[in-house]
Amino acid sequence: MPIWSFKSSRGALSEQDKTDLVKDITRLYTKVDLPAFFVNVQFVEMGPTEMFVGGESRSNFVNLSIVHIARTFKTEFDRLDFPR
Numbered sequence: 001m002p003i004w005s006f007k008s009s010r011g012a013l014s015e016q017d018k019t020d021l022v023k024d025i026t027r028l029y030t031k032v033d034l035p036a037f038f039v040n041v042q043f044v045e046m047g048p049t050e051m052f053v054g055g056e057s058r059s060n061f062v063n064l065s066i067v068h069i070a071r072t073f074k075t076e077f078d079r080l081d082f083p084r
Contacts, residue, residue, distance in 0.1 A: 001069040002029060003040040008062040010045045018043055032078055 004025055006013065013021075026039045048059035073079040 001038045001040065002034075003042065003067045003069070005042045005044065005065045005067075006062060007044045007046055007051070007065075009051070009058070009060050010047065012045075012060065012062050013043065028082075032073065032082060 002025075006018075006021070022041045025041055026036050029039050030036050048057050051058045051061055051063070053061075073082065
């Protein structure tokens with residue numbers, strides 16, 4: 001079960017950006033026979049005092065974390081070819 005988590009500054013991703021990302025990410029997994037309902041995508045908007053890099057606050061950012069809880073591939077080719 002993949003979980004893609006986008007943390008971003010407010011307004012960094014439009015509603016259309018989010019919709020397009022969700023469709024593309026889901027397609028990556030359904031192409032290798034994972035049911036679409038297993039694919040989780042989260043969008044979390046954060047203020048400038050909620051993201052710091054090197055001790056400095058950031059007001060314009062997108063951070064992505066991907067977690068694969070469990071996934072097997074039918075063939076070695078599928079494993080090496082993922083996520084194309």
